[in-house]
Amino acid sequence: MSASTLQKSAAPRPQFHILADAATVAEAVAGHVARALAAKPQLTLGLATGSTFVPVYAALARRHRENGLSFAQATTFNLDEYVGLPADHPSSYRTFMRTHLFGPVELPQGHGFLPGVEADIARACAAYEAEIARHGGLDLQLLGIGRNGHIGFNEPFSSFDSRTRQVELAASTRKANAAEFPAGEAVPPCAVTMGVATILDARQIVLVATGQAKAQALASAFTAAADPACPASALQAHPHVTVYCDEAAAAGLADRQAGG
Ligand code: GLP
Numbered sequence: 001m002s003a004s005t006l007q008k009s010a011a012p013r014p015q016f017h018i019l020a021d022a023a024t025v026a027e028a029v030a031g032h033v034a035r036a037l038a039a040k041p042q043l044t045l046g047l048a049t050g051s052t053f054v055p056v057y058a059a060l061a062r063r064h065r066e067n068g069l070s071f072a073q074a075t076t077f078n079l080d081e082y083v084g085l086p087a088d089h090p091s092s093y094r095t096f097m098r099t100h101l102f103g104p105v106e107l108p109q110g111h112g113f114l115p116g117v118e119a120d121i122a123r124a125c126a127a128y129e130a131e132i133a134r135h136g137g138l139d140l141q142l143l144g145i146g147r148n149g150h151i152g153f154n155e156p157f158s159s160f161d162s163r164t165r166q167v168e169l170a171a172s173t174r175k176a177n178a179a180e181f182p183a184g185e186a187v188p189p190c191a192v193t194m195g196v197a198t199i200l201d202a203r204q205i206v207l208v209a210t211g212q213a214k215a216q217a218l219a220s221a222f223t224a225a226a227d228p229a230c231p232a233s234a235l236q237a238h239p240h241v242t243v244y245c246d247e248a249a250a251a252g253l254a255d256r257q258a259g260g
Helices: 003-008 023-039 053-067 093-102 121-134 173-176 196-200 212-223 231-237
Strands: 015-019 044-049 073-078 080-082 139-144 165-168 190-195 203-211 241-246
Touching: 015 023, 023 139, 023 241, 044 093, 053 093, 073 093, 073 212, 080 093, 093 203, 121 165, 121 190, 196 231, 203 212, 203 231, 212 231, 212 241
Parallel strands: 015 241, 044 073, 044 139, 139 203, 203 241
Antiparallel strands: 080 190, 165 190
């Protein structure tokens, strides 16, 4: 895809920050979140999981410890959770969030929401959307990207109109996420995820991608027409998207702007 094709796109362009490596990306994303919290301490913040966010959350935790970055008035909503794992399972996203962010930044009890995966899931999904609305909608949504272009657990061919719901995970996603599970334990076949439309309702979106394994997905998301085959391409229609990526993940972007 050529640079001119990129520029012809009618949709608003995301702002790209292409940085040297994952550690630099993590600091930059933490800085972005810190600025949002400074501007609005009662921030409603959408959160992602995955290995990309481990250094991002470590950077936020360090700012909390050393610079007094406060989450005391913030409320957070996670993108997704596996169906069928108890909350205290080592690979649940609830455990991930407690370990990597909620504990380290001392998020007040009751301020960190994840989609419900017990009992009546359809009802829990509707309640999640209502809870986000009750908090005034998402001010800032953090997103990773799957190797197949998924955002949250919206796998390829998810409708751009989709809302929080139960989904089946792609075989490639279950394989990619197997490393997060204890040896010999299968990745659950289903998850609950915010929908693509739920994500697009956020007033601002930050997409983070690091490593060569994300280069193809990032290129598909932003250098071709938006297509449900690549759910992240839905972000092309959003007016306020910032992409933080490292050089390796940016390899497929035709008209790269270096630096941040
Ligand atoms: C996971 C999560 C996504 C995450 C993506 C990338 O499956 N559901 O929200 O963005 O896959 O994960 P990682 O950062 O580990 O590559």
